[in-house]
Amino acid sequence: MPNTLNLDLASSCPYVRLRTMASSPNERDITVPQDIISGPGQTSQLRVKTVHEHFLTVIHIADLLASRPSGDEPAVARTLGVAPVFFSKKLDALAFATSTQVLVVFVDRTQQGADGSRVNMKGKTGKNKRRGRALLENLLLGRDISGLESSVAIDARALAVSLHVDIGLRVARCVDVLALCPKNTSSRTPALPLQALLSKKTSHVECSQEHLADLFTMRKEEGGQAHTPGSLDKPLSDGALRAWLSLAVATVLVQNNAHALENAQVTDTSETTKQELDSLSRIMVEGQQKHAQSQLLDGDRKSTRTSALAEAKRGRGVAVGSALDDTSTLHGLPFVRALHGGEDANSDVLWEDAPALPEYPSTSTIEAFEEAGMISLNETQKTLLGRALSCRDQDRLLIAQGGIGTGKTTLIAAICMAATPSQPVWVLSQTNATLWSTAARLLQSGIDHLKLVAGTKSETQV
Known part of the structure; x- marks a missing residue:
C-alpha cells in the first residue's frame, strides 16, 4: 500500500466555501457586520485584522487578547474562538476571535518556507519567517502566551485534521461546541444544531436562522475577486464570524452553567x-x-x-x-x-x-457444494478463498477488487459457506444490494441460519 497522503480536507468540513481568493500582502483592519445573534451584550460589528504568518508578531496577539471585555465570563476569559478558512480545498488562513475582535492569519503551506499566497516576503526569510510560525503554533497550543489557556471551535476534529494535513501543526485543549448541541438534532451542517442550542439555552438574545444557515452553506462560486480595500472576501468574513460564533456559543453555555465547558469534549493532538x-x-x-x-x-x-x-x-x-x-x-x-x-x-x-487466528477451516464444504452444482468458483476465486480462510498473519487483511460480474459476491458467499461451520462471519457492505445478493446465494446453498441488518432501522432474521 503506498504510504502517501493525498487528502481533500475541504470536503470533510461542513462550512467550506469553494471560491478563488488571493491572500492579501498587506495588514488590514476591517469591520465585518455581525447579524447572527442580536441582543444585550452582543456586538453588531466585528473588528477584523488580517496578517500573514511570516509577519505575525507578539503585538498582534497582545492586541487581540486586549480586546476582551472586562465583563467576560471567567470560564471563557482565557479562551479564543478558532476557525479555519480554505482556498482550493486547502487551509489558507486561521481566524482567532474574542467577543469583539478577530485576527485572521494567512498560513504558508509550503515545506520549504517559500510563500504560497503571493505575499511580498522581502526581508522576511529564515529565522524571521520561522518566528511567525512559532507564534502561530503557540496560539493553537495555548502555550507561552499570558492570558490564553484553551480554545473553542465548531467541529474541532476537522480543524485538528486540517491543521495536520495542510501545515503540520497541532491543537491543544480545543473544546468542540458542536458536541454540546442537542443530541436529537440531525443536520448536514452545524447551523441547525447551533440554532437548537441557542434557542434552548437563552431567551435574552435572538438568533437569525437565515443568517446562521447562510454562514455554513456550501457554495461553489465561479471565478473570484481579489481582496479590495475596506472589504473582506466572503470566505474570510465567514471564517471570522465562525471563530467569533464558536466563542459566543461557549459564552452562552457558561452563562447557563458555569461548569459547562469543564466536562466538554476536548480535542488535543499535541502528543x-x-x-x-x-x-x-x-x-x-x-x-x-x-x-x-x-x-x-x-x-x-x-x-x-x-x-x-x-x-x-x-x-x-x-x-x-x-x-x-x-x-x-x-x-x-x-x-x-x-x-x-x-x-x-x-x-x-x-x-x-x-490475537491468534483460528485454525485453517477446511474447504471440503465448498468442494461438496461445487459437486452438487450449488456454487462454482474459478481458479482466482479459489486462491482468494484459501487466503481468506488462512491463519497466516500475511493474510489477515485481504482486499479483492473487480468490476461488475467478476464474482466478488460469489466469493463472499463462498467464504461464509466455508467458515460458517467453525466460526461466525460478519459481512459489512456499503450497499443493501450486496447484502441481499450474498444472502440469496447462501440460502440457495442451504445455509439458513443467518441474520441480516440492512440500512439503519430494518433487521431481518432468516
Whole structure:
C-alpha cells in the first residue's frame, strides 16, 4: 500500500466555501457586520485584522487578547474562538476571535518556507519567517502566551485534521461546541444544531436562522475577486464570524452553567504521533470522498448507498473523534494500522500483539457444494478463498477488487459457506444490494441460519 497522503480536507468540513481568493500582502483592519445573534451584550460589528504568518508578531496577539471585555465570563476569559478558512480545498488562513475582535492569519503551506499566497516576503526569510510560525503554533497550543489557556471551535476534529494535513501543526485543549448541541438534532451542517442550542439555552438574545444557515452553506462560486480595500472576501468574513460564533456559543453555555465547558469534549493532538494523525486523517477524508461520490449514483442504489454512507459517516466521525481524544482507542487496533498504515500492512511485526487466528477451516464444504452444482468458483476465486480462510498473519487483511460480474459476491458467499461451520462471519457492505445478493446465494446453498441488518432501522432474521 503506498504510504502517501493525498487528502481533500475541504470536503470533510461542513462550512467550506469553494471560491478563488488571493491572500492579501498587506495588514488590514476591517469591520465585518455581525447579524447572527442580536441582543444585550452582543456586538453588531466585528473588528477584523488580517496578517500573514511570516509577519505575525507578539503585538498582534497582545492586541487581540486586549480586546476582551472586562465583563467576560471567567470560564471563557482565557479562551479564543478558532476557525479555519480554505482556498482550493486547502487551509489558507486561521481566524482567532474574542467577543469583539478577530485576527485572521494567512498560513504558508509550503515545506520549504517559500510563500504560497503571493505575499511580498522581502526581508522576511529564515529565522524571521520561522518566528511567525512559532507564534502561530503557540496560539493553537495555548502555550507561552499570558492570558490564553484553551480554545473553542465548531467541529474541532476537522480543524485538528486540517491543521495536520495542510501545515503540520497541532491543537491543544480545543473544546468542540458542536458536541454540546442537542443530541436529537440531525443536520448536514452545524447551523441547525447551533440554532437548537441557542434557542434552548437563552431567551435574552435572538438568533437569525437565515443568517446562521447562510454562514455554513456550501457554495461553489465561479471565478473570484481579489481582496479590495475596506472589504473582506466572503470566505474570510465567514471564517471570522465562525471563530467569533464558536466563542459566543461557549459564552452562552457558561452563562447557563458555569461548569459547562469543564466536562466538554476536548480535542488535543499535541502528543499524537504523525503516524497516528496520518491514519486518522485518511479515515476521515476517504469517508467524506465516498459520501460525495455517492451522490452521482442513479436509480435505487443511489438511495440505499447514500443512506448507508450517511450512517457510516456518523459512525466514522465518532470513531475518529474518539481517537483524536484518546489515540489508544482506534489507532492501537492492528487492523486499522494495517488498512491505513502504509507499506508494512502485512508485516509480522504489525500483528505480533494481535490475537491468534483460528485454525485453517477446511474447504471440503465448498468442494461438496461445487459437486452438487450449488456454487462454482474459478481458479482466482479459489486462491482468494484459501487466503481468506488462512491463519497466516500475511493474510489477515485481504482486499479483492473487480468490476461488475467478476464474482466478488460469489466469493463472499463462498467464504461464509466455508467458515460458517467453525466460526461466525460478519459481512459489512456499503450497499443493501450486496447484502441481499450474498444472502440469496447462501440460502440457495442451504445455509439458513443467518441474520441480516440492512440500512439503519430494518433487521431481518432468516
